[in-house]
Amino acid sequence: MGLSIAWQAALDGVSVTVVDPSPGGGASHAAAGMLAPVSEVAYTEEPLLRLGVDSLARWPAFAARLAEATGHDLDLRAEGTLDVAFDADDLAALHELSTFMAKLDLPVERLTGRECRRLEPMLAPSVRGGVLASGDAWIDPRRVVRALLAALSGLGVPVVRRSVAGLDTGDDGVRGVRLAGDESPATIPARQVVLATGAWSGTLAGVPPEVLPPVRPVKGQIMRLRSPVPVLSRCVRGTVRGSAVYLVPRGDGELVLGATQEELGFDTRVTAGGLWELLRDARELMPGITELEVADVVAGLRPGTPDNLPVIGRSALPGLILATGHHRGGVLLAPLTADLVVRLLAGDTTDDHPCSPSRFKDSRT
C-alpha cells in the first residue's frame, strides 16, 4: 500500500520518501493477490463491494503503467473467479449470495457441478455447483512489490530501510518521522506523513491514541505449491462445510492456497493447525493438490477494522494521512487508495468518503 501511494504521489510531482525496514515484507508477502470484489462480497458489505469494483477498474491501467515503467511482468490475469460449493448447505449459501450479487448487477453465473468441472477439470467429483464471477482478476503481489520498488528507484524516490520510532509533532501538527536505531538516530522532516503500516497502524509513538485508526491484526496463513504444469485456469474459491478456502494459480505453475483468518494478535507463526485446515479444505475441492510440491508456507497479518472498510483520509492530527485497514483487500484496493491519497496530498479537503477516519469519532468518545 505504501509503495503504491509513494509511486503515484511521485508521478504526481510530490516529493516522497518511503520509510520501511522491509518493503513488501508485510501482508503483501503473504497475499494471494485476488482482485475479486465480486466473489469476496458478503451480505451487508455493499460499500466495500463498491470500493472493490471501483479499484478493480483502475488495476489494468495501474498495472500497465507499472509494467511499462519497469519492464516487469506482473502476471495480471482476468479469467474470473469460480466459487464452488462442497455440500448442499455450502451450495445453498452460495446461491443466496449469487442472488444478492445479481441484484447488484454484478456479472455472475450459476453453474452445475458438471459445468464447474468442465471449466476446471481438476475439481473434485464431489463439487456440487458453483458461481462464476467472470469480472474478477488476480495478480502476483510479490511481483507488484518488486516492480513498485523498481519504479520508485527509477523516479529517484529514496526508500529508507529502517524502522520508524515515531512521529515528530508540534502545535501545527506533523513535523517529521523519527527513525529507530541507536547508531544514527535521525528525523526525516515532513509536513505530510502517510501512515500505511497495515496491521501495525494502530501503534505509532508520538501520536495521541485517539488519532490512530482502530486497526487490529488478523492473521492469515497461506501455502504456496509448485506444479510442473498449471493446474487451474482461474481462481477457485470454495466453501467446504462452511469453511472458506481459495486456490490461486500463477503463470509459472505456482498454486497459492489460502487463507486462515485468526485473531491472535501479532502472531506470525505458521502452525500445524493452519496448514492442516488449508490442506483439508483444498483437498476436498481439488484432490490432485496432494501430488504438488510445497514451495513455501507463510503467515501474514491483515489490518482489520470494526466495519471491514479501510481507513483512508486525514486524521485528527494535521498532516497525518491514514491509508490502512484494508483487511483482506489490500492488493485489490491499492490503486484506488493511492489515487485517494494523492488527492489528499494535493490539498483535497472533502471528508465524505465511506473510508474516512472520522467515521470512528463517535465510537471513541
Add this chain to the structure above:
Amino acid sequence: MGLSIAWQAALDGVSVTVVDPSPGGGASHAAAGMLAPVSEVAYTEEPLLRLGVDSLARWPAFAARLAEATGHDLDLRAEGTLDVAFDADDLAALHELSTFMAKLDLPVERLTGRECRRLEPMLAPSVRGGVLASGDAWIDPRRVVRALLAALSGLGVPVVRRSVAGLDTGDDGVRGVRLAGDESPATIPARQVVLATGAWSGTLAGVPPEVLPPVRPVKGQIMRLRSPVPVLSRCVRGTVRGSAVYLVPRGDGELVLGATQEELGFDTRVTAGGLWELLRDARELMPGITELEVADVVAGLRPGTPDNLPVIGRSALPGLILATGHHRGGVLLAPLTADLVVRLLAGDTTDDHPCSPSRFKDSRT
C-alpha cells in the same frame, strides 16, 4: 552412517578420509532419531529386531564417548516409546504385536487408554489403548552429525566435501576414489573403500552392477514443530486407521512428526499430500499439535532393501565394503554397523552375518 564408521575406524587407528559433498545431508537430516528396535518390530522381522536390540545396547557408550570427545549434548533420551491405537482395529493389531514382543522377552506393557493419557496427558481422549516399550530410546540425529564432524576434526580426519565420480579399480580390486568436478579432478588412493551412500548406494561408477547392493530409495517426509514447552515425555507412535505416525520430542521443545513411506524413486519434494497425511494422523493422536509452530518440513530418502535388513560386509569387489540399506533404522544401527565395519577393515573375513551382502548372490544370477 559414514561419519560413524569413519570416527570408529579412526579411533581404531585406521587412516581414514571421508568424501561427502554434504555430510549429514542425507537421510540423517530427515531422521527423527528413534532408537526403538522394540516398537519398530514387525512380524517375521526377528533378525532385524535382534540387530536393533544389539545396536541400541551400544548407543549409550557410543554417545557418551562422542559427547566426551566433543562436549556436544546429543539429547539422548531413554524414557521409552508409547505405541498407541486409535480405533478398535488398530488396538487389535497392536495387541497381537505386543504378544509377539512378549514372546521374544522384550520389555513391553499393555496399557488402557486412560493409562496412556496418564503417561502423556496431551493424547486424545479417543486413544483406545497402547503398549509401552520402556527400553526404547531416541536421540537428535542432527546433533549426532555435528558431533561426529567435530570428533573427526579433533582426530585430524580429512572430510573432503566433494561428490564421488566413481571408483578406481584394478585386477586386484579397489585402488581409490575418483572425485567429481571438472576444476580439479583427483583420485584419493585407497585399498579399502566403505560405501555408505544410503539410498544412492546402488549407483556408483566403476563398479560392476552385480557388486552393488540392491538398495532403493524410500521417501520419507517429516515435519518439525516447535513448542514453548515440551509436550510429550517420550516418543509416541501410533496407528490411525492402519496408518503409522510418530511424534518424537526433543529437549528444546521441538516435536518431530514422521514419516511418510513413499516409493517414488529419487524424489525429495515435500508435497501437500505428505504434510496432509502427517497432520491428519498426528492430530488424531494429539489434537494440541494444531497450536504448535511449524519449524521445518523435510523429505529424505531411506535406503531400502528387499528383505528390510541392512547390507553390511565385503562386496564381491576386493576392497569394497558395503554399509548401507539401513532403511528406517540408520540412526539406531549406526554403532553396530560401525563396529562391524571396523572389524572388516581390520581384516575380519567371516561372512556369516545376517547382513552379509552375499545373501543376495543367488537372486542376482
